[in-house]
Amino acid sequence: MNVFRALDIVKKKQFFKKLFYKKKFTSNNSYVNQILSTLPGRTMSRPLMLHIETVNICNHNCIFCAYEANKNKKMIMSMDLFSKVVSDYVDIGGGGISLTPSPGEIFFDPLLMKRLQLLGNVPQITSISITTNGIGSEKYGNQELKDILCRFDRVHISIYGLNASEYSQITRCQTFDQCISSIRRIVEYANPNVVSFGFRLLYNRNESEINTWVQNTFGRAIPYGYTTEYTTWGSLILCELNELPGDARWKEMPHISKPCFRPLISIKVCVSGDLSLCVCSDRSSQDLLLGSVIKQSIESMYNSQKCKQFWSSGENVPESCKKCSTYQSIDEFNPYWLEKPIDYIGG
Numbered sequence: 392m393n394v395f396r397a398l399d400i401v402k403k404k405q406f407f408k409k410l411f412y413k414k415k416f417t418s419n420n421s422y423v424n425q426i427l428s429t430l431p432g433r434t435m436s437r438p439l440m441l442h443i444e445t446v447n448i449c450n451h452n453c454i455f456c457a458y459e460a461n462k463n464k465k466m467i468m469s470m471d472l473f474s475k476v477v478s479d480y481v482d483i484g485g486g487g488i489s490l491t492p493s494p495g496e497i498f499f500d501p502l503l504m505k506r507l508q509l510l511g512n513v514p515q516i517t518s519i520s521i522t523t524n525g526i527g528s529e530k531y532g533n534q535e536l537k538d539i540l541c542r543f544d545r546v547h548i549s550i551y552g553l554n555a556s557e558y559s560q561i562t563r564c565q566t567f568d569q570c571i572s573s574i575r576r577i578v579e580y581a582n583p584n585v586v587s588f589g590f591r592l593l594y595n596r597n598e599s600e601i602n603t604w605v606q607n608t609f610g611r612a613i614p615y616g617y618t619t620e621y622t623t624w625g626s627l628i629l630c631e632l633n634e635l636p637g638d639a640r641w642k643e644m645p646h647i648s649k650p651c652f653r654p655l656i657s658i659k660v661c662v663s664g665d666l667s668l669c670v671c672s673d674r675s676s677q678d679l680l681l682g683s684v685i686k687q688s689i690e691s692m693y694n695s696q697k698c699k700q701f702w703s704s705g706e707n708v709p710e711s712c713k714k715c716s717t718y719q720s721i722d723e724f725n726p727y728w729l730e731k732p733i734d735y736i737g738g
Contacts, residue, residue: 392694394436397703398650398721409729410655412437412484414690435694439732440487440657441480442670445473446500447492447662450526451562453551453591455621455635458494463673466662472685473506476660477513479689485515487544489657491522491738493670498527504535507542520545522589522738525573526566533580540581547738548574549589553604557593560636571608578609589737590617593637616737622671622717642716648706652724653717656732658693660684666692668701670736671717678709 393411395401401410414433445468449458480488488510490497497503510516525548528536540546552558555567578586590601596617605613619639623632632641654668661667664685665674672679679701681692692698701709712718728735 392436392699393434394694394699394702396699397705400721400724403726405726405729409439410437411435435483435690436698437483437693438655438658439729440489440736441476441689442489442491442493442657442659442736443473443476444468444492444495444659444662445490445502445506446497447495448499449492449494449496450499450566451496451524451551451564453562454560454633455591455639455641456494457671461494461673461675463663463675467500467502468662468664470502470505470509472664473502474509476664476684476689477509477516479684481513481515482688483690483693485513485517487518487520487733488516489520489522489733489736489738491520491547491736492662493659495662496527497521497523498525498530504539507539511542518544518733520547520733520736520738522547522549523577524549524551524570525577526570528573528577529569533576536576537580540577543581543585545733545738546577546581546586547589548577548586549591550574551591552593553590553596553601560593561591575609578613583611586613587738588613588615590615591621592617592619593635593639595619595638623715644716645718645720647708647713647718647720649720649722650702650704650708651712651715651718652721653719654701655721655724656728656735660689668698669711669715671715672711676709676711679711 395410400406411434414435447463448465452459510519519542521543531539551561558567559565601617620642621639622642635641653670657670659667659670661673663674664683666681666684666689667673668679668681674680681695681698
């Protein structure tokens with residue numbers, strides 16, 4: 392199904408080859424398969440990437456994160472479900488996968504190495520990425536950590552403040568030295584070309600100050616971004632927002648007039664198996680859920696009437712989107728992300 396029919400931007404040829412694929416018809420009967428192989432495939436729709444949330448447990452409780460507000464049961468995705476998700480993704484063409492939990496910390500997934508080994512044997516998976524705060528990686532020995540990190544095409548590391556005081560204000564934890572030590576090991580053992588930083592700050596700094604801190608702390612320059620502006624995590628943070636310390640602030644709600652382009656880049660399989668149009672939402676946002684991977688295929692859910700209605704919604708966007716300061720209109724989509732969606736999501 393062409394779920395993007397209402398979007399003028401997708402009618403360009405460059406979009407078509409990335410967001411559509413030909414459905415393959417198969418049968419348990421070999422003779423029937425021979426006949427089916429001669430028939431033209433049916434055009435189906437897909438996102439550019441897939442987020443798989445294998446764990447929703449975190450070591451931090453950041454003041455601008457939805458982790459505290461998220462009341463879902465803390466879980467680890469089974470390998471059987473993970474295998475099914477990957478198989479479903481291959482059926483719609485495969486591509487890039489992010490293993491970044493939202494919210495959560497990937498190194499608290501005890502099955503991480505098994506998942507990476509499985510993905511490494513699937514040629515249709517073109518990239519694997521994560522965003523991590525580093526803590527949890529210390530449970531791996533040096534060689535084991537190297538073996539894990541070498542399988543990633545992007546390791547985006549979130550750094551919370553430039554000192555112990557700022558870190559503890561943000562994370563409500565007293566583990567700054569442990570965190571920096573863990574990040575140093577990741578920087579040491581990962582391919583230098585795949586590591587980047589995302590600084591989450593409470594106080595404004597200039598780039599010269601950040602550059603000096605990176606050089607002094609890690610011994611070399613590392614690409615980074617930084618912010619003191621924080622969003623409402625889709626619709627997960629529904630309580631009244633507390634004032635943030637220092638120079639930090641909540642992002643103002645944008646004018647919402649069309650579908651958000653974020654589900655064009657990536658959708659999310661929650662740790663429970665629910666398929667969400669928004670990476671930053673979970674089963675609490677029923678209007679963004681397409682169904683369960685346990686019961687249905689990703690192909691059938693993304694090519695469903697509900698998904699088509701989302702992209703055809705115009706100004707009647709889902710209520711969850713109306714509460715979301717992460718929203719970005721489809722008109723703001725950069726065609727560059729067709730080729731490098733990982734550059735938009737970070738990790």
